[in-house]
Amino acid sequence: MQYRQSKKFIKIIKWFTGLLVLLLISLFVLLYYETAVTDKADSYVYALPYATGTSHQVVQGYGGLFSHRHIAALDFEMPEGTPVYAARGGTIYSYRDNSDEGGLTGSYKNKANYIIIRHDDGSFGCYWHLQKNGVLVRKGRVDKGQRIGFSGATGQVVRPHLHFSVKTKLTYDKDSFVQTKFNTTKGICILKNRSSYERPAD
Template sequence: MPAKGKHRRPKVNPITRGLVAAGAGGAVVALPLFGATGAHAAEQAAPSVTSQQAVAAVAAAKPAAAPQAAKAKAKTKAKVYKVVRGDYLSKIAQEHHLAGGWQKLYKDNRQVIGDNPSLIRPGMKLTLGAKSTAKPAAQTERKAAPKPAPKAAAKATETRASRSSERAAAPAAASGWFAPVSGGVSTPYRMAGSMWSSGYHTGADFIASTGTSVRAVGPGTVVSAGWGGAYGNEIVIQHADGSYSQYAHLSSLAVSAGETVTGGQQIGLSGSTGNVTGPHLHFEIRTGPSYGSDVDPLAYLRSHGVSI
Protein backbone atom coordinates (compact mmCIF):
# COMPACT_ATOMS: atom_id res chain seq x y z
CA MET A 1 0.00 0.00 0.00
CA PRO A 2 1.60 3.14 -1.04
CA ALA A 3 2.52 5.56 1.61
CA LYS A 4 0.34 8.63 2.00
CA GLY A 5 2.09 11.50 0.49
CA LYS A 6 1.54 15.11 1.24
CA HIS A 7 -0.46 16.91 -1.41
CA ARG A 8 1.24 20.10 -2.45
CA ARG A 9 -0.88 23.06 -3.35
CA PRO A 10 -0.61 23.56 -7.05
CA LYS A 11 1.41 26.56 -8.00
CA VAL A 12 -0.41 29.38 -9.55
CA ASN A 13 1.31 31.26 -12.28
CA PRO A 14 1.72 34.79 -11.00
CA ILE A 15 1.13 36.03 -14.51
CA THR A 16 -2.45 34.73 -14.45
CA ARG A 17 -3.14 36.92 -11.45
CA GLY A 18 -1.62 39.97 -13.05
CA LEU A 19 -3.96 42.92 -13.28
CA VAL A 20 -3.84 46.16 -15.14
CA ALA A 21 -5.29 49.19 -13.41
CA ALA A 22 -6.99 51.49 -15.89
CA GLY A 23 -9.14 54.44 -15.13
CA ALA A 24 -10.57 57.68 -16.35
CA GLY A 25 -11.21 60.68 -14.19
CA GLY A 26 -10.16 58.89 -10.97
CA ALA A 27 -12.20 55.69 -11.48
CA VAL A 28 -10.02 52.51 -11.28
CA VAL A 29 -10.98 49.35 -13.16
CA ALA A 30 -9.06 46.06 -12.70
CA LEU A 31 -8.49 44.23 -15.97
CA PRO A 32 -6.88 40.77 -16.50
CA LEU A 33 -3.76 40.29 -18.59
CA PHE A 34 -4.59 36.79 -19.88
CA GLY A 35 -7.60 34.52 -20.26
CA ALA A 36 -10.63 33.69 -18.21
CA THR A 37 -8.60 32.52 -15.20
CA GLY A 38 -7.08 35.92 -14.79
CA ALA A 39 -10.48 37.52 -15.26
CA HIS A 40 -11.92 35.34 -12.48
CA ALA A 41 -9.09 36.36 -10.20
CA ALA A 42 -9.63 39.99 -11.10
CA GLU A 43 -13.28 39.81 -10.13
CA GLN A 44 -12.27 38.55 -6.69
CA ALA A 45 -9.39 40.97 -6.30
CA ALA A 46 -11.15 44.27 -7.14
CA PRO A 47 -14.74 45.50 -6.89
CA SER A 48 -16.52 46.09 -10.17
CA VAL A 49 -17.11 49.67 -11.36
CA THR A 50 -20.61 50.38 -12.63
CA SER A 51 -21.27 52.42 -15.76
CA GLN A 52 -22.95 55.12 -13.63
CA GLN A 53 -19.79 55.56 -11.56
CA ALA A 54 -17.69 55.87 -14.74
CA VAL A 55 -20.02 58.53 -16.20
CA ALA A 56 -19.93 60.44 -12.92
CA ALA A 57 -16.14 60.37 -12.93
CA VAL A 58 -15.92 61.71 -16.51
CA ALA A 59 -18.47 64.44 -15.79
CA ALA A 60 -16.49 65.53 -12.73
CA ALA A 61 -13.41 65.96 -14.90
CA LYS A 62 -15.16 68.43 -17.31
CA PRO A 63 -14.71 72.16 -16.53
CA ALA A 64 -17.84 74.07 -15.57
CA ALA A 65 -19.33 76.01 -18.51
CA ALA A 66 -21.41 78.42 -16.40
CA PRO A 67 -18.58 80.93 -15.66
CA GLN A 68 -17.77 81.18 -19.39
CA ALA A 69 -21.42 81.84 -20.26
CA ALA A 70 -21.55 84.55 -17.61
CA LYS A 71 -18.46 86.22 -19.07
CA ALA A 72 -19.92 86.13 -22.60
CA LYS A 73 -23.14 87.70 -21.32
CA ALA A 74 -21.20 90.46 -19.59
CA LYS A 75 -19.51 91.40 -22.88
CA THR A 76 -22.89 92.17 -24.53
CA LYS A 77 -23.87 94.84 -21.97
CA ALA A 78 -26.11 97.46 -23.56
CA LYS A 79 -25.13 101.13 -23.78
CA VAL A 80 -26.80 104.38 -24.83
CA TYR A 81 -25.64 106.29 -27.91
CA LYS A 82 -26.52 109.93 -28.65
CA VAL A 83 -27.13 110.63 -32.35
CA VAL A 84 -24.96 113.36 -33.87
CA ARG A 85 -25.27 115.27 -37.12
CA GLY A 86 -24.47 113.01 -40.07
CA ASP A 87 -25.50 109.74 -38.41
CA TYR A 88 -27.74 107.09 -39.95
CA LEU A 89 -28.66 103.65 -38.60
CA SER A 90 -26.45 101.51 -40.83
CA LYS A 91 -23.46 103.72 -40.02
CA ILE A 92 -24.04 103.43 -36.25
CA ALA A 93 -24.56 99.65 -36.46
CA GLN A 94 -21.35 99.21 -38.44
CA GLU A 95 -19.20 101.45 -36.24
CA HIS A 96 -20.35 99.70 -33.06
CA HIS A 97 -20.27 96.16 -34.54
CA LEU A 98 -23.90 95.48 -33.61
CA ALA A 99 -25.25 91.97 -34.19
CA GLY A 100 -28.31 92.09 -36.43
CA GLY A 101 -27.20 95.29 -38.18
CA TRP A 102 -29.35 98.40 -38.55
CA GLN A 103 -32.55 96.30 -38.65
CA LYS A 104 -32.00 95.08 -35.07
CA LEU A 105 -30.94 98.59 -33.99
CA TYR A 106 -34.17 100.02 -35.43
CA LYS A 107 -36.32 97.27 -33.88
CA ASP A 108 -34.83 97.93 -30.43
CA ASN A 109 -35.37 101.70 -30.73
CA ARG A 110 -38.51 101.95 -32.84
CA GLN A 111 -40.49 103.74 -30.15
CA VAL A 112 -37.81 106.45 -30.07
CA ILE A 113 -37.21 106.73 -33.84
CA GLY A 114 -40.78 106.34 -35.06
CA ASP A 115 -42.21 104.59 -38.13
CA ASN A 116 -39.48 105.70 -40.56
CA PRO A 117 -36.02 104.17 -39.89
CA SER A 118 -34.37 106.72 -42.20
CA LEU A 119 -35.40 109.65 -40.02
CA ILE A 120 -33.10 110.02 -37.03
CA ARG A 121 -32.28 113.42 -35.61
CA PRO A 122 -29.28 114.76 -33.69
CA GLY A 123 -29.83 114.40 -29.95
CA MET A 124 -31.82 111.15 -30.13
CA LYS A 125 -30.65 108.58 -27.58
CA LEU A 126 -30.50 105.03 -28.95
CA THR A 127 -29.92 101.89 -26.92
CA LEU A 128 -27.23 99.67 -28.47
CA GLY A 129 -27.44 95.93 -27.89
CA ALA A 130 -30.82 95.84 -26.10
CA LYS A 131 -34.40 97.04 -26.39
CA SER A 132 -34.86 100.69 -25.46
CA THR A 133 -36.96 101.50 -22.40
CA ALA A 134 -37.35 105.18 -23.32
CA LYS A 135 -40.77 106.72 -23.81
CA PRO A 136 -42.07 107.03 -27.38
CA ALA A 137 -40.96 110.17 -29.21
CA ALA A 138 -44.54 111.47 -29.48
CA GLN A 139 -44.94 111.51 -25.68
CA THR A 140 -41.63 113.25 -25.17
CA GLU A 141 -42.46 115.99 -27.67
CA ARG A 142 -45.69 116.88 -25.83
CA LYS A 143 -43.71 118.09 -22.83
CA ALA A 144 -43.14 121.84 -22.60
CA ALA A 145 -39.59 122.83 -23.40
CA PRO A 146 -37.71 124.34 -20.45
CA LYS A 147 -36.39 127.89 -20.64
CA PRO A 148 -32.91 127.98 -22.14
CA ALA A 149 -30.19 127.98 -19.53
CA PRO A 150 -26.79 129.68 -20.07
CA LYS A 151 -25.35 126.30 -21.07
CA ALA A 152 -28.11 125.79 -23.67
CA ALA A 153 -27.51 129.28 -25.06
CA ALA A 154 -23.83 128.51 -25.45
CA LYS A 155 -24.70 125.30 -27.31
CA ALA A 156 -27.00 127.26 -29.65
CA THR A 157 -24.15 129.68 -30.37
CA GLU A 158 -21.87 126.73 -31.11
CA THR A 159 -24.48 125.30 -33.53
CA ARG A 160 -24.73 128.62 -35.39
CA ALA A 161 -20.93 128.78 -35.62
CA SER A 162 -20.87 125.22 -36.99
CA ARG A 163 -23.43 126.12 -39.66
CA SER A 164 -21.42 129.21 -40.57
CA SER A 165 -18.33 127.06 -41.10
CA GLU A 166 -20.37 124.72 -43.32
CA ARG A 167 -21.41 127.67 -45.48
CA ALA A 168 -17.81 128.89 -45.69
CA ALA A 169 -16.64 125.46 -46.88
CA ALA A 170 -19.25 125.35 -49.67
CA PRO A 171 -18.62 127.04 -53.04
CA ALA A 172 -20.73 130.20 -52.74
CA ALA A 173 -22.03 132.55 -55.39
CA ALA A 174 -21.76 136.30 -54.90
CA SER A 175 -25.51 136.39 -54.28
CA GLY A 176 -25.30 133.86 -51.42
CA TRP A 177 -26.80 130.96 -53.41
CA PHE A 178 -25.23 127.50 -53.66
CA ALA A 179 -25.31 124.22 -55.53
CA PRO A 180 -27.04 121.56 -53.38
CA VAL A 181 -23.99 119.23 -53.56
CA SER A 182 -20.53 119.47 -55.08
CA GLY A 183 -21.01 116.53 -57.50
CA GLY A 184 -21.92 116.84 -61.17
CA VAL A 185 -25.26 116.09 -62.84
CA SER A 186 -25.95 112.47 -63.83
CA THR A 187 -29.51 112.76 -65.20
CA PRO A 188 -30.57 116.12 -66.68
CA TYR A 189 -33.88 117.91 -66.42
CA ARG A 190 -36.62 116.98 -68.92
CA MET A 191 -34.95 113.73 -69.98
CA ALA A 192 -37.71 111.58 -71.52
CA GLY A 193 -38.47 108.06 -70.33
CA SER A 194 -41.26 105.70 -69.32
CA MET A 195 -39.75 105.24 -65.85
CA TRP A 196 -41.16 108.64 -64.83
CA SER A 197 -44.90 109.03 -64.31
CA SER A 198 -44.96 112.37 -66.14
CA GLY A 199 -43.02 110.91 -69.08
CA TYR A 200 -39.95 113.00 -68.36
CA HIS A 201 -37.49 113.75 -65.55
CA THR A 202 -38.92 116.59 -63.43
CA GLY A 203 -35.60 117.53 -61.82
CA ALA A 204 -31.86 117.07 -62.07
CA ASP A 205 -30.01 114.16 -60.46
CA PHE A 206 -26.70 115.07 -58.83
CA ILE A 207 -23.93 112.53 -58.24
CA ALA A 208 -23.76 111.95 -54.48
CA SER A 209 -22.85 108.83 -52.53
CA THR A 210 -24.79 107.96 -49.39
CA GLY A 211 -23.93 110.34 -46.54
CA THR A 212 -22.93 113.33 -48.71
CA SER A 213 -23.81 116.69 -47.15
CA VAL A 214 -26.81 118.35 -48.84
CA ARG A 215 -27.12 122.15 -48.62
CA ALA A 216 -30.03 124.55 -48.97
CA VAL A 217 -29.46 126.35 -52.28
CA GLY A 218 -30.67 129.65 -50.83
CA PRO A 219 -32.35 131.24 -47.79
CA GLY A 220 -35.91 130.23 -47.07
CA THR A 221 -38.39 128.38 -44.86
CA VAL A 222 -38.79 124.62 -44.68
CA VAL A 223 -42.29 123.74 -45.91
CA SER A 224 -42.02 119.98 -45.35
CA ALA A 225 -39.43 117.47 -44.19
CA GLY A 226 -40.30 113.78 -44.14
CA TRP A 227 -41.38 110.82 -46.22
CA GLY A 228 -42.43 111.65 -49.79
CA GLY A 229 -43.39 108.28 -51.26
CA ALA A 230 -41.36 107.61 -54.42
CA TYR A 231 -39.11 110.53 -53.48
CA GLY A 232 -38.15 108.82 -50.22
CA ASN A 233 -37.05 111.23 -47.50
CA GLU A 234 -37.42 114.73 -48.92
CA ILE A 235 -37.19 118.37 -47.92
CA VAL A 236 -39.07 121.23 -49.61
CA ILE A 237 -37.99 124.84 -48.97
CA GLN A 238 -39.87 128.00 -49.97
CA HIS A 239 -37.71 130.94 -51.04
CA ALA A 240 -38.37 134.68 -50.96
CA ASP A 241 -39.07 134.86 -54.71
CA GLY A 242 -41.99 132.42 -54.30
CA SER A 243 -40.17 129.40 -55.76
CA TYR A 244 -39.65 126.07 -53.99
CA SER A 245 -36.57 123.82 -53.96
CA GLN A 246 -36.92 120.08 -53.37
CA TYR A 247 -34.21 117.64 -52.17
CA ALA A 248 -35.14 113.94 -52.45
CA HIS A 249 -33.92 110.39 -51.60
CA LEU A 250 -32.13 111.62 -48.45
CA SER A 251 -30.73 109.18 -45.88
CA SER A 252 -31.02 111.68 -43.03
CA LEU A 253 -32.83 114.96 -42.33
CA ALA A 254 -31.35 117.78 -40.24
CA VAL A 255 -34.23 120.29 -40.38
CA SER A 256 -37.95 120.32 -39.61
CA ALA A 257 -41.01 121.97 -41.14
CA GLY A 258 -41.29 125.64 -40.17
CA GLU A 259 -37.55 126.09 -39.63
CA THR A 260 -35.77 129.00 -41.30
CA VAL A 261 -32.58 128.12 -43.20
CA THR A 262 -29.81 130.08 -44.86
CA GLY A 263 -28.08 129.48 -48.18
CA GLY A 264 -25.36 126.83 -47.88
CA GLN A 265 -26.70 125.40 -44.61
CA GLN A 266 -26.59 121.61 -44.31
CA ILE A 267 -30.14 120.30 -44.28
CA GLY A 268 -29.54 116.55 -44.59
CA LEU A 269 -27.50 113.73 -46.09
CA SER A 270 -27.93 112.14 -49.50
CA GLY A 271 -28.99 108.51 -49.82
CA SER A 272 -31.14 106.05 -51.76
CA THR A 273 -34.54 106.10 -50.05
CA GLY A 274 -37.72 105.85 -52.11
CA ASN A 275 -37.92 104.66 -55.72
CA VAL A 276 -34.27 104.67 -56.83
CA THR A 277 -31.67 102.36 -58.37
CA GLY A 278 -28.77 103.81 -56.35
CA PRO A 279 -27.70 106.71 -54.13
CA HIS A 280 -27.94 110.25 -55.58
CA LEU A 281 -29.65 113.58 -54.96
CA HIS A 282 -32.81 114.36 -56.91
CA PHE A 283 -33.19 118.16 -56.99
CA GLU A 284 -36.14 120.17 -58.26
CA ILE A 285 -37.21 123.81 -58.50
CA ARG A 286 -40.98 124.35 -58.50
CA THR A 287 -43.42 127.22 -58.74
CA GLY A 288 -45.52 125.49 -56.04
CA PRO A 289 -44.76 123.06 -53.21
CA SER A 290 -46.25 120.02 -54.97
CA TYR A 291 -45.33 117.68 -57.81
CA GLY A 292 -46.05 118.91 -61.35
CA SER A 293 -44.98 122.57 -61.02
CA ASP A 294 -41.35 122.04 -61.98
CA VAL A 295 -39.03 124.41 -63.85
CA ASP A 296 -35.44 123.96 -65.09
CA PRO A 297 -33.42 123.69 -61.83
CA LEU A 298 -30.01 124.38 -63.39
CA ALA A 299 -31.26 127.48 -65.20
CA TYR A 300 -32.77 128.68 -61.92
CA LEU A 301 -29.48 128.25 -60.02
CA ARG A 302 -27.53 130.02 -62.77
CA SER A 303 -29.99 132.93 -62.63
CA HIS A 304 -28.95 133.30 -58.96
CA GLY A 305 -25.27 133.42 -59.81
CA VAL A 306 -24.40 129.75 -59.16
CA SER A 307 -21.76 128.39 -61.56
CA ILE A 308 -22.93 124.91 -62.49
Protein backbone atom coordinates in the same frame (compact mmCIF):
# COMPACT_ATOMS: atom_id res chain seq x y z
CA MET B 1 -21.95 67.06 -87.96
CA GLN B 2 -19.17 69.42 -86.91
CA TYR B 3 -20.13 71.81 -89.74
CA ARG B 4 -23.75 71.95 -88.50
CA GLN B 5 -22.62 72.63 -84.94
CA SER B 6 -20.37 75.45 -86.19
CA LYS B 7 -23.28 77.04 -88.10
CA LYS B 8 -25.51 76.77 -85.03
CA PHE B 9 -22.81 78.33 -82.85
CA ILE B 10 -22.37 81.22 -85.32
CA LYS B 11 -26.15 81.82 -85.32
CA ILE B 12 -26.16 81.96 -81.51
CA ILE B 13 -23.23 84.40 -81.50
CA LYS B 14 -25.01 86.64 -84.03
CA TRP B 15 -28.21 86.55 -81.96
CA PHE B 16 -26.37 87.53 -78.77
CA THR B 17 -24.45 90.25 -80.62
CA GLY B 18 -27.69 91.71 -81.97
CA LEU B 19 -29.25 91.62 -78.52
CA LEU B 20 -26.20 93.33 -77.00
CA VAL B 21 -26.29 96.09 -79.63
CA LEU B 22 -30.01 96.62 -78.98
CA LEU B 23 -29.40 96.84 -75.22
CA LEU B 24 -26.55 99.33 -75.70
CA ILE B 25 -28.70 101.52 -77.96
CA SER B 26 -31.55 101.40 -75.42
CA LEU B 27 -29.16 102.33 -72.60
CA PHE B 28 -27.74 105.23 -74.63
CA VAL B 29 -31.24 106.57 -75.35
CA LEU B 30 -32.23 106.18 -71.69
CA LEU B 31 -29.14 108.03 -70.45
CA TYR B 32 -28.85 110.79 -73.03
CA TYR B 33 -32.21 111.44 -74.71
CA GLU B 34 -34.15 114.33 -73.17
CA THR B 35 -37.85 115.13 -73.42
CA ALA B 36 -39.18 118.69 -73.62
CA VAL B 37 -39.56 120.58 -70.33
CA THR B 38 -41.01 123.93 -69.29
CA ASP B 39 -39.56 127.11 -70.74
CA LYS B 40 -39.97 128.89 -67.41
CA ALA B 41 -36.58 129.88 -65.98
CA ASP B 42 -35.74 131.35 -62.59
CA SER B 43 -33.61 134.51 -62.60
CA TYR B 44 -32.16 133.61 -59.19
CA VAL B 45 -28.63 132.14 -59.12
CA TYR B 46 -28.64 128.99 -56.96
CA ALA B 47 -25.76 127.45 -55.03
CA LEU B 48 -24.94 123.85 -55.83
CA PRO B 49 -26.51 121.72 -53.05
CA TYR B 50 -23.25 120.26 -51.77
CA ALA B 51 -20.07 121.37 -50.03
CA THR B 52 -17.79 124.08 -51.35
CA GLY B 53 -14.86 122.63 -53.29
CA THR B 54 -16.63 119.35 -54.06
CA SER B 55 -17.87 118.14 -57.43
CA HIS B 56 -20.75 115.87 -58.41
CA GLN B 57 -22.06 114.61 -61.73
CA VAL B 58 -25.57 115.20 -63.03
CA VAL B 59 -26.63 111.63 -63.79
CA GLN B 60 -30.11 112.59 -64.99
CA GLY B 61 -30.94 116.07 -66.20
CA TYR B 62 -34.00 117.94 -67.38
CA GLY B 63 -36.46 115.75 -69.26
CA GLY B 64 -34.52 112.52 -68.69
CA LEU B 65 -36.34 109.41 -69.92
CA PHE B 66 -35.79 107.33 -66.80
CA SER B 67 -37.87 109.37 -64.33
CA HIS B 68 -37.74 113.02 -65.46
CA ARG B 69 -40.02 112.88 -68.50
CA HIS B 70 -41.05 116.49 -69.22
CA ILE B 71 -39.94 117.79 -65.81
CA ALA B 72 -37.12 120.20 -64.97
CA ALA B 73 -35.39 118.19 -62.24
CA LEU B 74 -31.77 117.21 -61.60
CA ASP B 75 -30.24 114.05 -60.14
CA PHE B 76 -26.76 114.46 -58.65
CA GLU B 77 -24.73 111.29 -58.17
CA MET B 78 -23.97 111.30 -54.46
CA PRO B 79 -22.86 108.52 -52.06
CA GLU B 80 -25.09 107.90 -49.06
CA GLY B 81 -24.30 110.20 -46.15
CA THR B 82 -22.99 113.09 -48.27
CA PRO B 83 -23.90 116.46 -46.66
CA VAL B 84 -26.64 118.34 -48.53
CA TYR B 85 -26.75 122.14 -48.49
CA ALA B 86 -29.55 124.62 -49.17
CA ALA B 87 -29.30 125.91 -52.73
CA ARG B 88 -31.36 128.94 -51.72
CA GLY B 89 -32.55 130.36 -48.42
CA GLY B 90 -36.10 130.11 -47.16
CA THR B 91 -38.31 128.47 -44.56
CA ILE B 92 -38.77 124.75 -43.94
CA TYR B 93 -42.15 123.88 -45.44
CA SER B 94 -42.16 120.09 -45.04
CA TYR B 95 -39.84 117.16 -44.43
CA ARG B 96 -39.67 113.41 -43.88
CA ASP B 97 -36.76 111.34 -42.57
CA ASN B 98 -38.23 108.17 -41.03
CA SER B 99 -38.00 105.90 -44.08
CA ASP B 100 -35.29 103.32 -44.63
CA GLU B 101 -36.86 101.85 -47.78
CA GLY B 102 -35.64 102.28 -51.33
CA GLY B 103 -35.74 100.34 -54.59
CA LEU B 104 -36.35 100.38 -58.31
CA THR B 105 -40.07 99.61 -58.53
CA GLY B 106 -42.95 102.05 -58.28
CA SER B 107 -43.93 100.61 -54.89
CA TYR B 108 -41.10 102.69 -53.38
CA LYS B 109 -42.18 105.98 -54.99
CA ASN B 110 -43.78 107.43 -51.86
CA LYS B 111 -41.11 106.18 -49.45
CA ALA B 112 -38.44 108.83 -50.01
CA ASN B 113 -37.11 111.08 -47.28
CA TYR B 114 -37.06 114.73 -48.29
CA ILE B 115 -36.89 118.40 -47.39
CA ILE B 116 -39.01 121.11 -49.00
CA ILE B 117 -37.93 124.72 -48.48
CA ARG B 118 -40.29 127.57 -49.31
CA HIS B 119 -38.34 130.46 -50.83
CA ASP B 120 -39.16 134.11 -50.24
CA ASP B 121 -40.77 134.42 -53.70
CA GLY B 122 -43.17 131.55 -52.89
CA SER B 123 -41.39 128.87 -54.93
CA PHE B 124 -40.27 125.59 -53.39
CA GLY B 125 -36.85 123.93 -53.34
CA CYS B 126 -37.21 120.14 -53.17
CA TYR B 127 -34.44 117.81 -51.95
CA TRP B 128 -35.30 114.11 -52.32
CA HIS B 129 -33.99 110.60 -51.43
CA LEU B 130 -32.29 111.60 -48.15
CA GLN B 131 -31.07 108.92 -45.75
CA LYS B 132 -33.03 107.83 -42.69
CA ASN B 133 -32.72 110.43 -39.90
CA GLY B 134 -30.93 112.55 -42.49
CA VAL B 135 -32.79 115.84 -41.97
CA LEU B 136 -30.82 118.34 -39.90
CA VAL B 137 -33.24 121.29 -39.98
CA ARG B 138 -36.89 120.55 -39.26
CA LYS B 139 -38.40 124.01 -38.83
CA GLY B 140 -37.68 127.69 -39.15
CA ARG B 141 -35.41 129.65 -41.43
CA VAL B 142 -32.48 128.24 -43.40
CA ASP B 143 -29.82 130.24 -45.21
CA LYS B 144 -28.37 129.66 -48.64
CA GLY B 145 -25.38 127.35 -48.27
CA GLN B 146 -26.50 125.98 -44.88
CA ARG B 147 -26.13 122.24 -44.31
CA ILE B 148 -29.64 120.79 -44.11
CA GLY B 149 -29.28 117.01 -44.37
CA PHE B 150 -27.55 113.92 -45.75
CA SER B 151 -28.09 112.18 -49.07
CA GLY B 152 -29.35 108.63 -49.28
CA ALA B 153 -31.19 106.09 -51.41
CA THR B 154 -34.77 106.13 -50.11
CA GLY B 155 -37.81 106.07 -52.37
CA GLN B 156 -37.74 104.97 -56.01
CA VAL B 157 -34.04 104.85 -56.85
CA VAL B 158 -31.51 102.81 -58.80
CA ARG B 159 -28.56 104.07 -56.74
CA PRO B 160 -27.84 106.74 -54.11
CA HIS B 161 -28.31 110.29 -55.41
CA LEU B 162 -29.83 113.67 -54.61
CA HIS B 163 -32.89 114.69 -56.61
CA PHE B 164 -33.29 118.48 -56.73
CA SER B 165 -35.97 120.64 -58.29
CA VAL B 166 -37.63 124.02 -57.91
CA LYS B 167 -41.41 124.30 -58.26
CA THR B 168 -43.95 127.09 -58.23
CA LYS B 169 -46.56 124.67 -56.85
CA LEU B 170 -46.22 121.23 -55.30
CA THR B 171 -47.60 119.13 -58.14
CA TYR B 172 -45.95 116.97 -60.79
CA ASP B 173 -47.28 119.00 -63.72
CA LYS B 174 -44.70 119.99 -66.31
CA ASP B 175 -45.42 123.69 -65.76
CA SER B 176 -45.05 123.54 -61.98
CA PHE B 177 -41.28 123.08 -62.44
CA VAL B 178 -38.81 125.89 -63.09
CA GLN B 179 -35.43 125.71 -64.81
CA THR B 180 -32.64 126.90 -62.50
CA LYS B 181 -29.15 128.25 -63.01
CA PHE B 182 -26.27 127.64 -60.62
CA ASN B 183 -23.01 129.28 -59.67
CA THR B 184 -20.22 126.83 -60.57
CA THR B 185 -16.47 126.98 -61.14
CA LYS B 186 -17.37 126.97 -64.86
CA GLY B 187 -19.49 130.09 -64.39
CA ILE B 188 -23.22 130.67 -63.94
CA CYS B 189 -25.12 128.13 -66.01
CA ILE B 190 -28.03 125.73 -66.38
CA LEU B 191 -26.63 122.28 -65.61
CA LYS B 192 -26.33 119.68 -68.35
CA ASN B 193 -26.88 115.94 -68.19
CA ARG B 194 -23.77 113.74 -67.65
CA SER B 195 -21.61 116.76 -66.73
CA SER B 196 -19.85 117.35 -63.40
CA TYR B 197 -19.88 120.65 -61.54
CA GLU B 198 -17.80 121.96 -58.65
CA ARG B 199 -19.22 124.37 -56.11
CA PRO B 200 -16.99 127.45 -55.85
CA ALA B 201 -16.24 129.38 -52.67
CA ASP B 202 -19.10 131.67 -51.68
